[in-house]
Amino acid sequence: xxxxxxxxxxxxxxxxxxxxxxxxxxxxxxxxxxxxxxxxxxxxxxxxxxxxxxxxxxxxxxxxxxxxxxxxxxxxxxxxxxxxxxxxxxxxxxxxxxxxxxxxxxxxxxxxxxxxxxxxxxxxxxxxxxxxxxxxxxxxxxxxxxxxxxxxxxxxxxxxxxxxxxxxxxxxxxxxxxxxxxxxxxxxxxxxxxxxxxxxxxxxxxxxxxxxxxxxxxxxxxxxxxxxxxxxxxxxxxxxxxxxxxxxxxxxxxxxxxxxxxxxxxxxxxxxxxxxxxxxxxxxxxxxxxxxxxxxxxxxxxxxxxxxxxxxxxxxxxxxxxxxxxxxxxxxxxxxxxxxxxxxxxxxxxxxxxxxxxxxxxxxxxxxxxxxxxxxxxxxx
Numbered sequence: 001x002x003x004x005x006x007x008x009x010x011x012x013x014x015x016x017x018x019x020x021x022x023x024x025x026x027x028x029x030x031x032x033x034x035x036x037x038x039x040x041x042x043x044x045x046x047x048x049x050x051x052x053x054x055x056x057x058x059x060x061x062x063x064x065x066x067x068x069x070x071x072x073x074x075x076x077x078x079x080x081x082x083x084x085x086x087x088x089x090x091x092x093x094x095x096x097x098x099x100x101x102x103x104x105x106x107x108x109x110x111x112x113x114x115x116x117x118x119x120x121x122x123x124x125x126x127x128x129x130x131x132x133x134x135x136x137x138x139x140x141x142x143x144x145x146x147x148x149x150x151x152x153x154x155x156x157x158x159x160x161x162x163x164x165x166x167x168x169x170x171x172x173x174x175x176x177x178x179x180x181x182x183x184x185x186x187x188x189x190x191x192x193x194x195x196x197x198x199x200x201x202x203x204x205x206x207x208x209x210x211x212x213x214x215x216x217x218x219x220x221x222x223x224x225x226x227x228x229x230x231x232x233x234x235x236x237x238x239x240x241x242x243x244x245x246x247x248x249x250x251x252x253x254x255x256x257x258x259x260x261x262x263x264x265x266x267x268x269x270x271x272x273x274x275x276x277x278x279x280x281x282x283x284x285x286x287x288x289x290x291x292x293x294x295x296x297x298x299x300x301x302x303x304x305x306x307x308x309x310x311x312x313x314x315x316x317x318x319x320x321x322x323x324x325x326x327x328x329x330x331x332x333x334x335x336x337x338x339x340x341x342x343x344x345x346x347x348x349x350x351x352x353x354x355x356x357x358x359x360x361x362x363x364x365x366x367x368x369x370x371x372x373x374x375x376x377x378x379x380x381x
Contacts, residue, residue: 013345013368016084018100018328020044023082023091026258026377027098027152030054033254034209036155038098046078047379049254055203055210056256057242058095060088061218061226061365062235063262064374069227070235078377082261084325085292086373087366088218089176091260096180096211097149102327104149105334106176108288108366110354112296112338147179154182156209163209164202166195181211192216192238196245203249210253214238225362226263247380255380261365262372264291267347269360270309278305286342290349291366293342301340311346343367 018024025044031037033049064079083094083101085108093099093106101107153163165181169188178184187202189195195212202210216238220231239257246255272278272286272293279285281299288294295301302314317339320326325341326333342350349364365372 012370013343014081014370014373015323015325015368016081016373018042018083018324021046021078021080023080023258023260023375024094024098024100026080026256027095030056030254030256031098031152034152034156034161036098036152041098044080047256047377049256049379051252051254053206053208053253054256055199055212055246055249055253056095057212057246057258058092058214059217059235059238059242059257059259060213060215061221061261061263061363062239062259062376063226063365063372064259064376065262065371066217066221066226066231066235066259067239067376070232070239072236072239074376076378078379080258080375080377081373082259082375084368084373085289085366086261086368087289087292088260092176092180092213093147093149095258095260096151096153098152099149100327100331102331102333102337105147105337107294107326107337108292110287110289112284112287112294149179151180151182153180153209153211157182161208162205164199164205164207164211166198166202166210166212168213168215192241196241200245203246203253206252221263221363222361223363225265227265228362231363243380250381257376257378257380259375262374263363263365264347264367264369264371266349266362266364268349269358270348270350271358272350272352275308278308285354286350286352287338288341289366290351291344291364291372293350293352294338295340295342296338297340301342305342309342309350311344311348312350313343313345315341315343345369 016022025042028041029043029047029049032043082091087108089106090101093104156163165183165186167186169190171177172186172188187198199212217235220234224230281297283296286293286295302316344367351358
């Protein structure tokens with residue numbers, strides 16, 4: 001779809017379609033294979049899963065554009081789109097809870113909640129507070145209760161099925177991790193090699209559902225850029241190792257390799273905290289991600305910010321709903337959403353520095369360009 005911004009520059013945006021070919025639909029297909037049901041969930045009919053056991057491998061940042069740039073064959077790869085915002089915490093929540101962003105309300109690295117303001121979802125803390133799980137300390141609620149979701153893993157475990165989540169040691173204790181996988185003590189790894197070892201162990205125990213989350217491509221793409229040698233070499237090595245290691249389990253398991261988003265090379269950085277005129281229009285700090293800026297305001301930001309930032313499109317609430325950015329077209333978003341979302345039409349990032357610092361990234365994601373929205377889905381045989 002071609003969108004014309006206010007500077008009359010043409011940019012291609014890829015809106016998510018939550019009815020087919022989306023990460024959400026993949027989640028529904030996995031759930032259906034495992035016997036987990038949700039009212040009105042929409043599996044993707046192109047995904048043929050029938051083993052009743054699933055190994056789900058999420059390679060963070062392994063977008064379709066990264067896969068092609070790395071020279072990995074795409075003959076047997078389905079091209080899906082991710083959710084919006086095209087960022088990890090939002091995508092992982094949709095994938096693991098069979099819900100759209102409009103339903104679960106986790107809308108980026110920083111998410112707004114009416115009771116407590118802005119929180120960091122990956123560590124689940126207030127940005128100005130270092131203590132983890134601060135909302136649980138305040139309210140007594142765990143994250144799945146606060147956001148009213150139930151993960152596939154949690155439902156399976158409640159029904160007496162064995163599951164395992166293999167995750168980096170650095171995030172294994174976070175509330176988001178526990179919510180996503182429904183397990184209080186996931187298997188922790190420090191390197192790619194022990195992640196493979198731990199996953200093989202879970203398969204040998206015949207767990208019904210095994211999830212492996214690999215952050216390495218994403219971290220390299222942020223640091224060096226999406227098309228830098230370290231990023232592409234890691235993508236090739238990880239993909240080839242996964243195929244060579246886990247193909248032999250396909251007689252017992254449906255094995256899915258996919259990603260949460262692709263990447264763009266950062267072209268410019270705008271620090272929103274320096275724009276006091278913008279901040280004076282907002283009811284709370286902007287949240288979401290640096291390429292998907294959620295803003296709450298009683299003013300008409302679409303009108304007031306029309307000429308403020310070049311190549312930056314403002315969606316108002318009606319456009320968010322009618323375009324189906326966060327859910328099915330016409331689906332009203334969760335109260336965690338905002339009246340306005342700002343999306344770059346180029347490779348820029350729009351950063352609000354809660355703590356006054358920003359390390360900078362060479363690669364980023366979160367918006368609606370096809371480079372960050374298109375993801376591969378591989379059904380490993």
